[in-house]
Amino acid sequence: MTDVKLGLVGLGVMGSNLALNIVDNGFPLAVYNRRMDVTEQFMQDAGPLAGRLHATESPEALVARLTAPRAIIMMVTAGAAVDSVIASLLPHLDPGDIIIDAGNADFNNTRRREKELADQGVRFVGMGVSGGAEGARNGPSIMVGGAPEAYARIQDAIEAIAADYEGESCAAHLGPDGAGHFVKTVHNGIEYADMQIIAEAYGLMRSAGKTPDGMAKVFQDWNKGALKSYLIEITAEVLAAKDPGTDQPMVDVILDRAGQKGTGRWTLIEALKLGQSASTIEAAVGARSWSSQKELRVQGETILDKATDHAPNLSDNDLEKALLAARIIAYAQGFSLLAEASDHFAWSLDLARTAEIWRAGCIIRAALLDDISDAFRGEMQGGNLMFAPSFAARMAETVPSLRKVVAEAAMAGQPSPAFASALSYFDTMHTGRGTAALIQGQRDFFGEHGFERVDREGDGFHGPWVKQPG
Ligand code: 6PG
Numbered sequence: 001m002t003d004v005k006l007g008l009v010g011l012g013v014m015g016s017n018l019a020l021n022i023v024d025n026g027f028p029l030a031v032y033n034r035r036m037d038v039t040e041q042f043m044q045d046a047g048p049l050a051g052r053l054h055a056t057e058s059p060e061a062l063v064a065r066l067t068a069p070r071a072i073i074m075m076v077t078a079g080a081a082v083d084s085v086i087a088s089l090l091p092h093l094d095p096g097d098i099i100i101d102a103g104n105a106d107f108n109n110t111r112r113r114e115k116e117l118a119d120q121g122v123r124f125v126g127m128g129v130s131g132g133a134e135g136a137r138n139g140p141s142i143m144v145g146g147a148p149e150a151y152a153r154i155q156d157a158i159e160a161i162a163a164d165y166e167g168e169s170c171a172a173h174l175g176p177d178g179a180g181h182f183v184k185t186v187h188n189g190i191e192y193a194d195m196q197i198i199a200e201a202y203g204l205m206r207s208a209g210k211t212p213d214g215m216a217k218v219f220q221d222w223n224k225g226a227l228k229s230y231l232i233e234i235t236a237e238v239l240a241a242k243d244p245g246t247d248q249p250m251v252d253v254i255l256d257r258a259g260q261k262g263t264g265r266w267t268l269i270e271a272l273k274l275g276q277s278a279s280t281i282e283a284a285v286g287a288r289s290w291s292s293q294k295e296l297r298v299q300g301e302t303i304l305d306k307a308t309d310h311a312p313n314l315s316d317n318d319l320e321k322a323l324l325a326a327r328i329i330a331y332a333q334g335f336s337l338l339a340e341a342s343d344h345f346a347w348s349l350d351l352a353r354t355a356e357i358w359r360a361g362c363i364i365r366a367a368l369l370d371d372i373s374d375a376f377r378g379e380m381q382g383g384n385l386m387f388a389p390s391f392a393a394r395m396a397e398t399v400p401s402l403r404k405v406v407a408e409a410a411m412a413g414q415p416s417p418a419f420a421s422a423l424s425y426f427d428t429m430h431t432g433r434g435t436a437a438l439i440q441g442q443r444d445f446f447g448e449h450g451f452e453r454v455d456r457e458g459d460g461f462h463g464p465w466v467k468q469p470g
Pocket of ligand 1: 104129130131132188191259260261262263264362363
């Protein structure tokens with residue numbers, strides 16, 4: 001009987017593609033899915049690869065089919081399903097076995113699960129996998145967290161199945177416990193921001209009268225320049241597509257209500273908990289929520305004044321530069337959040353390596369990531385990506401266009417929350433003396449909260465409006 005060390009639970013879209021990728025790379029794999037008919041169908045569809053796949057009928061049978069020390073990958077819906085799969089496997093596992101959660105987990109759960117399983121001698125690896133179905137099949141970007149010894153045991157397989165960027169695997173062990181899932185969450189937050197700024201550029205072009213076909217060409221052109229990325233590429237394809245039923249542009253027949261499964265929201269929650277604000281990501285998550293209030297917006301169109309709304313007057317070149325500026329700002333915020341979390345949880349995250357493994361396989365793969373990793377490897381100053389000399393120069397080149405876009409969108413009555421948030425972040429970061437002195441004054445006025453002074457050491461000073469202590 002073939003010696004099988006790797007198992008996989010969950011044969012949904014991502015799980016089945018990952019399973020095929022694993023066996024295609026020469027690693028025999030035992031699989032289990034809660035519904036046996038799904039497993040049977042998967043085995044049938046696997047064609048010649050089925051020879052390296054071993055279907056099992058229960059968690060117990062899966063564990064029994066594997067030779068210890070085992071490594072079992074779970075690709076199931078985040079949340080309670082993960083705990084229930086772990087509970088079903090655990091009684092059959094031996095100390096030293098590894099469970100790998102390859103779904104989009106909340107990293108707080110990953111930290112908890114790692115601790116709980118460690119008590120039983122079982123290793124837990126939280127592994128972020130990006131790239132959708134196609135990436136899972138042909139090479140995703142893989143962000144691994146957990147004990148380095150556990151990763152060492154699965155490294156060969158993980159690196160083999162990951163995407164490849166100029167000969168380098170886009171998989172890396174990034175830190176202990178929840179580090180991998182945290183990085184994946186922030187990846188998704190950046191994904192939300194990037195998708196939102198692209199949607200805002202589309203909205204501005206649409207209001208100016210461009211057709212979806214016309215916009216598709218613009219996005220195709222942009223994909224040849226500094227914006228080159230998977231999301232710009234697929235935007236061109238989405239805009240060019242026709243609805244087979246009506247021959248209308250596909251984008252015109254899709255209802256303007258965006259779904260979300262939670263990773264964008266998790267990014268914000270963690271940013272706020274860490275005393276940060278990833279405002280471009282926040283705007284993107286908020287915009288998805290507003291998009292779901294379709295009825296309200298339709299009603300608002302008939303009630304709220306639109307007298308000054310007009311077709312925005314912006315060149316493709318300004319939109320391109322504004323997209324680049326806002327994209328850099330979204331990355332800057334995402335990486336600041338990673339740096340903050342790394343300090344807080346003592347993860348020692350390697351930001352350059354993170355940027356490197358995002359260069360291929362994942363949804364946010366973009367030409368810019370090569371420059372980002374270079375900046376983090378070399379010229380970085382003060383921790384903020386925008387301050388690296390090459391990025392500061394790019395901001396100087398592109399922010400004037402971002403200003404034009406935000407100003408024109410505002411005057412035209414076009415929503416551009418992510419562009420505007422990105423610009424406000426930039427403006428805040430280039431203003432040494434901000435406006436919080438007044439907030440401190442207000443806080444002290446009504447609550448005697450005290451403040452620091454610019455001309456003396458210490459805190460707890462009060463203004464003349466409150467009685468001085470003592
Ligand atoms: C990826 C994607 C993937 C998925 C998310 C986002 O990296 O492959 O981020 O994880 O698309 O689930 O989905 P929502 O937009 O539904 O939140």
